[in-house]
Amino acid sequence: MTQTDAHSSEAQLDAATVPSGSTSTTPKPRRIAVLTSGGDAPGMNAAIRAVVRAATFHGVEVVGVRRGFQGLHQGDMRLLGPRDVANIIQRGGTVLLTARSHTWRTPEGRTLGAGHLKAWGVDGLIVIGGDGSFHGAHYLQQEHGIPVIGVPGTIDNDLYGTDHTIGYFTAVETALDAVDKLRDTAASHERIFVVEVMGRHAGHIALDVAVAGGAEEVFLPEEEHPAEHIAQVVRDSAAKGKASSILIVAEGYPGGGEAVARAVEAQTGLDTRLTILGHIQRGGSPVSSDRVLASRLGEAAVLALIEGKSDIMVGRGNGGMTFTPLHETWEKSKDVSRDLYRCAKTLSV
Amino acid sequence: MTQTDAHSSEAQLDAATVPSGSTSTTPKPRRIAVLTSGGDAPGMNAAIRAVVRAATFHGVEVVGVRRGFQGLHQGDMRLLGPRDVANIIQRGGTVLLTARSHTWRTPEGRTLGAGHLKAWGVDGLIVIGGDGSFHGAHYLQQEHGIPVIGVPGTIDNDLYGTDHTIGYFTAVETALDAVDKLRDTAASHERIFVVEVMGRHAGHIALDVAVAGGAEEVFLPEEEHPAEHIAQVVRDSAAKGKASSILIVAEGYPGGGEAVARAVEAQTGLDTRLTILGHIQRGGSPVSSDRVLASRLGEAAVLALIEGKSDIMVGRGNGGMTFTPLHETWEKSKDVSRDLYRCAKTLSV
Amino acid sequence: MTQTDAHSSEAQLDAATVPSGSTSTTPKPRRIAVLTSGGDAPGMNAAIRAVVRAATFHGVEVVGVRRGFQGLHQGDMRLLGPRDVANIIQRGGTVLLTARSHTWRTPEGRTLGAGHLKAWGVDGLIVIGGDGSFHGAHYLQQEHGIPVIGVPGTIDNDLYGTDHTIGYFTAVETALDAVDKLRDTAASHERIFVVEVMGRHAGHIALDVAVAGGAEEVFLPEEEHPAEHIAQVVRDSAAKGKASSILIVAEGYPGGGEAVARAVEAQTGLDTRLTILGHIQRGGSPVSSDRVLASRLGEAAVLALIEGKSDIMVGRGNGGMTFTPLHETWEKSKDVSRDLYRCAKTLSV
Amino acid sequence: MTQTDAHSSEAQLDAATVPSGSTSTTPKPRRIAVLTSGGDAPGMNAAIRAVVRAATFHGVEVVGVRRGFQGLHQGDMRLLGPRDVANIIQRGGTVLLTARSHTWRTPEGRTLGAGHLKAWGVDGLIVIGGDGSFHGAHYLQQEHGIPVIGVPGTIDNDLYGTDHTIGYFTAVETALDAVDKLRDTAASHERIFVVEVMGRHAGHIALDVAVAGGAEEVFLPEEEHPAEHIAQVVRDSAAKGKASSILIVAEGYPGGGEAVARAVEAQTGLDTRLTILGHIQRGGSPVSSDRVLASRLGEAAVLALIEGKSDIMVGRGNGGMTFTPLHETWEKSKDVSRDLYRCAKTLSV
Known part of the structure; x- marks a missing residue:
């Protein structure tokens, strides 16, 4: 080096x-x-x-x-x-x-x-x-x-x-802060949380937030997953003994966070909450x-x-x-x- | 006392x-x-x-x-x-x-x-x-x-x-932090931001956030405003020389944040962004x-x-x-x- | 009411x-x-x-x-x-x-x-x-x-x-944030931390921070404790199975944080760290x-x-x-x- | 690249x-x-x-x-x-x-x-x-x-x-947060603030904090400055129309923050405050x-x-x-x- x-x-x-x-x-x-x-x-x-x-x-x-x-x-x-x-x-x-x-x-x-x-x-x-x-x-x-x-x-x-x-670093931090807060509630409630972060064409924010937030899965603009795969992630997660799952979705993923949340609910029937962070990721010190x-x-x-x-x-x-x-x-x-x-x-x- | x-x-x-x-x-x-x-x-x-x-x-x-x-x-x-x-x-x-x-x-x-x-x-x-x-x-x-x-x-x-x-105090602080971040962008961009905060039956969070965030208007569950009034708030705000407006809406306001955002856009044609904070208000230290x-x-x-x-x-x-x-x-x-x-x-x- | x-x-x-x-x-x-x-x-x-x-x-x-x-x-x-x-x-x-x-x-x-x-x-x-x-x-x-x-x-x-x-509320929050950070290290290291917060004549900040920070003891300007009592707090704390202690001291306590830290070290020989927060308690949003x-x-x-x-x-x-x-x-x-x-x-x- | x-x-x-x-x-x-x-x-x-x-x-x-x-x-x-x-x-x-x-x-x-x-x-x-x-x-x-x-x-x-x-990144952020808070007070009060950050052998934290905090000067372990130079920094800063100065000192600078604070006070007579952040830089999420x-x-x-x-x-x-x-x-x-x-x-x- x-x-x-x-x-x-x-x-x-x-x-x-x-x-x-x-x-x-x-x-x-x-x-x-x-x-x-x-x-x-x-x-x-x-x-x-x-x-x-x-x-x-x-x-x-x-x-x-x-x-x-x-x-x-x-x-x-x-x-x-x-x-x-x-x-x-x-x-x-x-x-x-x-x-x-x-x-x-x-x-x-x-x-x-x-x-x-x-x-x-x-x-x-x-x-x-x-x-x-x-x-x-x-x-x-x-x-x-x-x-x-x-x-x-x-x-x-x-x-x-x-x-x-x-x-970039600040936007990731802002989104991560939101994920940390949801994790408190997810851990207390045994729920599925879907978080849509910014990134219309690229999944940089989504990926960093997923790794740093310890998310169960990340959905990038680059590839679309079938609804069944999405549900499988949640089921695998439960099978591993995880009480809750957090899924990070880049804005540019086909259908966005809403598509993922709908797929989870339709396939698993679990209580799923969608958070769209939007423009707060642009602000802050x-x-x-x-x-x-x-x-x-x-x-x-x-x-x-x-x-x-x-x-x-x-x-x-x-x-x-x-x-x-x-x-x-x-x-x-x-x-x-x-x-x-x-x-x-x-x-x- | x-x-x-x-x-x-x-x-x-x-x-x-x-x-x-x-x-x-x-x-x-x-x-x-x-x-x-x-x-x-x-x-x-x-x-x-x-x-x-x-x-x-x-x-x-x-x-x-x-x-x-x-x-x-x-x-x-x-x-x-x-x-x-x-x-x-x-x-x-x-x-x-x-x-x-x-x-x-x-x-x-x-x-x-x-x-x-x-x-x-x-x-x-x-x-x-x-x-x-x-x-x-x-x-x-x-x-x-x-x-x-x-x-x-x-x-x-x-x-x-x-x-x-x-x-309660933590939820207000979390929502306020989001409003502060939006204000940075609102001030830089000259936009209207509508922020929906929690409160299905009561506007306590919305009101405190509106006062502490210096919002232009707050919409409580207790009363519905005609779309025209909502637009007037934004127009008045502009007339006073304000470059941007932040409107706080309690979850329990009829139609929620989406109704307010739609009313603003329909009546004024201004670029309006809606943020729904959701469950992040439940978490955090x-x-x-x-x-x-x-x-x-x-x-x-x-x-x-x-x-x-x-x-x-x-x-x-x-x-x-x-x-x-x-x-x-x-x-x-x-x-x-x-x-x-x-x-x-x-x-x- | x-x-x-x-x-x-x-x-x-x-x-x-x-x-x-x-x-x-x-x-x-x-x-x-x-x-x-x-x-x-x-x-x-x-x-x-x-x-x-x-x-x-x-x-x-x-x-x-x-x-x-x-x-x-x-x-x-x-x-x-x-x-x-x-x-x-x-x-x-x-x-x-x-x-x-x-x-x-x-x-x-x-x-x-x-x-x-x-x-x-x-x-x-x-x-x-x-x-x-x-x-x-x-x-x-x-x-x-x-x-x-x-x-x-x-x-x-x-x-x-x-x-x-x-x-007042912001100053307490700033001091509390510091105590939370020290707790991470205290818990990892098994150490005694003494934190001096503002308050020359009154212990309001110290008391709120002690309660909210879960401190083991608080020292107010109003009363001076003998060095032996201070050491006893730390010993009692250890006897209860606590790996570490955090002591909050108001600036106006006789001798300030330094007096307390010195008393602990002299009487118990434990590794003791003093933090004086000072003027950062005056600032911040x-x-x-x-x-x-x-x-x-x-x-x-x-x-x-x-x-x-x-x-x-x-x-x-x-x-x-x-x-x-x-x-x-x-x-x-x-x-x-x-x-x-x-x-x-x-x-x- | x-x-x-x-x-x-x-x-x-x-x-x-x-x-x-x-x-x-x-x-x-x-x-x-x-x-x-x-x-x-x-x-x-x-x-x-x-x-x-x-x-x-x-x-x-x-x-x-x-x-x-x-x-x-x-x-x-x-x-x-x-x-x-x-x-x-x-x-x-x-x-x-x-x-x-x-x-x-x-x-x-x-x-x-x-x-x-x-x-x-x-x-x-x-x-x-x-x-x-x-x-x-x-x-x-x-x-x-x-x-x-x-x-x-x-x-x-x-x-x-x-x-x-x-x-490292978290420690810098914690120290920077403190500097931002002091800046509020420094700007309001027209004072000199000396902030000692961690770094016994290396000035990495000090340097990043100085750049990110917009400090007037940074003192690294690598080199000692005569008291006169330190005073000159403060005087130059005032001559440029700056109402206040923030000086960042690495723990390993000869004499630490106290030496710098003492040099400023002795040479300029200005109201100088020293903050030693200490172990809070080790903690936090x-x-x-x-x-x-x-x-x-x-x-x-x-x-x-x-x-x-x-x-x-x-x-x-x-x-x-x-x-x-x-x-x-x-x-x-x-x-x-x-x-x-x-x-x-x-x-x-």
Whole structure:
């Protein structure tokens, strides 16, 4: 095991394992902009703070854009100093607000946004969000030549190019807290609990919650099980002497938690309760892992712009920084760990 | 303001404000039983511990009955010493388990249970639960002359005769935590969130959560609002400059959270999200107020049996102990504080 | 048990149990000020919000004074509208800041402060803090005729005239969380843990934490125990089969936690660990009970000013509002519940 | 970035990056033992559960040894089935208890322990603990030929050969929670807070807490700063417009938190408060990352024994499993990330 933790040194830039973005010889930016886009995620504020503070440290000014690309389109922006981001590292949500923008999908909308950036003298843009948001950034770079850097901020952890995304750890913790509470009642009552957690396209949250929550079974978006199998899980569980069962279902599993709950009730007749956690998984004060990740990535994004990189996402992998071309983040996918999935099965014995 | 905190002294038993149960001159019990019944509530373990420890302190043995009245009917019981209840005060659920019993509803079932109690030499029974469970205890006393004491354990806080029930404070805290998390996202996204909390017959949880969570409106089981009023709340809120609204709905409001969410969407077209917290409100480590209440009431129940009381529920009111005939707990009702309801309205200005 | 929850009605003002403040016939105030003073307490923000919102509801403007009496002395104040206090109900600390003021202790200092209030057209002042802060308010009223209302905000709960003070519930919860964590280690390691909690003059926090944490013994400021007694507690505990002991010590116990820890080690030779929680008990998001109390009392303070009351503290007692002359809050004292103290002893059997 | 998550496959065993332990061709064990040793850490229960469940899955019996090597020496052990470890994944501490053993340091003591293992028919031992505990395991293997596998369980994260140790994430979270609470008060009061966190030999916890807590400075065991530098940090912080400063000090920094607090007060005269978190960092329900890590490593330890490995520690690194000879865990050291240290400095601008 090697422990490479060095940040974006020249040496590392040459390293084969680091997919480098396009590195130009343009002069260091004097003013950059930052926005948050898409669904909010805990730790976005920590990332904003890191961008503003790191830029200040390196003599670069920062403009904060409100409401994501919609605000960029409307020119809703203002200068941010290091004190403006004081006392936000521990807050959920995003002080820059976020929105889904329809106008940004048109070249005209993006031209307007690029105009605002140029009017403000902005030399580069940092976008904190998911792959949808990176699409928007990529077009801005392609069409208007504005350097863009993506910072992975989404609770789903489904972004190729980074081990973890900002917000993921907190979302797992929130869902796990709910499972722990249900376990108290499940153990007291001898019931079946079905818990639907977020994850439309990927089962990362569901799998971690299932392992950490000691669930009897986990249902991922990747595969559908026949109703009979679902019932068998519950029956096997009872046969092993377990008084109750907790089943974790990713939002993206066919039919969601409701389908699983219905299958259990129909097949076993047992008292089954469904909990849909929903948006509470997006909120809350970020846990330490999300704050540390956001601090590292926010700084890395500023350094990347200073070094002339563009059209890439900064991330963490193999104990070091990673730089992934933005287009790969939506073209490639990051699977859940099959190894952890197997571990979950083994430990529910 | 007087601060009467004295416990069940002779003086207090004479006090006009304390509805005393029947007090006989039977000798001090040598062995009592304890069970938990109905929906589990955080703090039940603290109450069990208090019963066992207080009884031991006063030289009385304790038999723990598993699975509530169902276990009593089946004779599923064993002696509990003070070390058996070590390290459970902080745990959610109930180590004695709980169940809903159908057999208990028949005289035959109760005769079987009474037989088990007598076979074990039990002189009195403490029932931790809600008014349904108190019904079962009342019949046992009526039909078989076994002294019974009720301890209010239910998250709903809807029991006449006590300011608060064991589990209520924790349930409110759990729901509030969810509302706080949604607020992060609501503030970042400019959305409407509808949160359904527990409370089939009473809005106690909903009202406290609404006030503590700074919600824009609360919907109690007691009154139905026309869809138009619901929409007006959201429009007024927007007109006041609020970027988002959080609406708290008690489970027992006609149509529940779904009806409110549908009304908002239909009338305003705004992006509305519904969260149904469900059974997570029953679990979790009890907060201090529930543990202190459970400790006081568990001890009080033992003292009540020793003093020869029966067919009453112990509770807290006006800063002191209260003793309420069991039948009043289901014949009378405890309303939500109209004063707090008004306060909620005022502060959502 | 009677459930009187009616708010400050004329009827209640006549009630013998409610110490009424001086009620004048002066016209309704048009502008009032609010400040937080002394040690900060969780829930102060909820109280500020309630003052601003309730005043707005009743057509009264609010001026916020920063840094307590020091800011009043310096004229550091500004108008607060209902949106200025949005999204603060869940935050620890106080957005108005607090400070200890030396200048306020002189008549000259107070004259300056009164001048600022008059210049701003302020007709009444609400002071959120402890009895030291109420002293400052009382003098302002006496010397300059400005109506003042006190709102009890201190984690220590040692104010005569109210069952609980804002911040108390959260401080207990924070200390309890620490005790729960130590119990994990104590149970695994067979050690003695001494935990010092806040409470210089009163043992309210210590006692609640001891009961809720299932501690083996609690040491209150009110009484000193010989070292031998302390050691005996630990030996008795071991003799009962307890693998470990947790001892809770109020800051104000002679010698504090260190004295107790030293006594245990000297007398028993057992591995003893001391934890001093300190200021973390002042922070954190307020629990629901503190937010509800703060919301009620903030509103009550505004209503009291509108009704022409002055020189009193609003509080809660016997399930209703209470009004206590400010001078009584420092002349009289509120003892810990002897009943709960006895309960703690009984349950540590 | 490559995502190697495959577990101990044949292919991986050959990989150059995986330091393999000695792999013998002895037959699969039929019964193994597990113990926890040294300071307890949150997640140890999850690791015990994983060992028992994974072994059961693979047809291997498990004997649990109580009180670490002391219990092994005394023969305090019993069989554990999968239901014996139900409902413990979420609990702090260790159900097997832990102790520091003096007798184990002598060959005679170890011979006695080895005898007990052989009498119970145990073919291999899994030790969950730190490098001190691994020493004990190593000697057992050397002297008595019993296969041993180490699982890294310590909050300090100072073990060479794994990215993280079980308990580390929870300890950081607990300390961070305290810092967040102090921040509320610091922001309200304009004070200096010094927080001493655990870490006698390594500053891992201190550094993560400093970054995630947004601290103004962090003091690691690795380097001592002159009192003047410490004061300068506080003065610089004030000059930047920060109302308050939070300084994080690792337990192993020369003089600890007290030395730093004293230096600040002496040099600046500012109101400075010291909080020593102590053993609360060892307790609490483990966060998800610790539970997932413990689940993976517990299973990996069982598989390692089955595959005939011995005298190694299982760990995680570069996104996959790692196997490190036990002696390397105390001969080599794992430094804090200099990169993260630099990041902390940059973001405190």
